[in-house]
Amino acid sequence: MALSDRIPIPPSNTFNANLSSCPESTMLQRFGKPGPLTRDCSPPTGPFRKRLKGPFNAGPFRVTGLDFAVASLAVVFKDVQDANPALFAEVHTAGMLCCRAKRSDPNQFSNHSWGTAIDIFFGSDVVPMGVPETHRGNLLLAPFFNKHGWYWGAGFSRGSVDSMHFELAKETILTIPAQGPGAAVPSA
8 A cells, every 4th residue: 555545535523633724814813914815826925924934844845834834844744754754755745835825715815825834745646626535645644733733634625625735723823923033833
């Protein structure tokens, strides 16, 4: 069984326990408008960009994102590397910071716009949004992300299901200081 095998997403009550997706309204309240609302990636222009860190070595790859998010991601992948080196060795990212609209709603910012979400895949192809399947590797990664306060996009409803997407959960976002460089970040 390969980590890139596509398998059905398990029942939603088996992951994301006590975690919820962070709505745009919370992100705007905490960090302000990230930049222009565009279909494709555009540079961030909001004041939160002072909090961006990167390119940052998060373990298996380098990322740019909100200081707290990239530090948390490094802790997630340290846990993965310690517990499952083969999983760690095969993970890829399709990106983290990307100021743009949600693919499912062109009138709202994606959480990628603040660098608090990351797309993860295995093999050479991604599982498209809206397909109720996931790479076996993402199913194995989900508990590591959930443990550190990340919500797995496999829990999005119907056509918005996005099994490659992991984002800081609303519950985690609300613990992050809204303003200022040097805000607290998770330790390894």
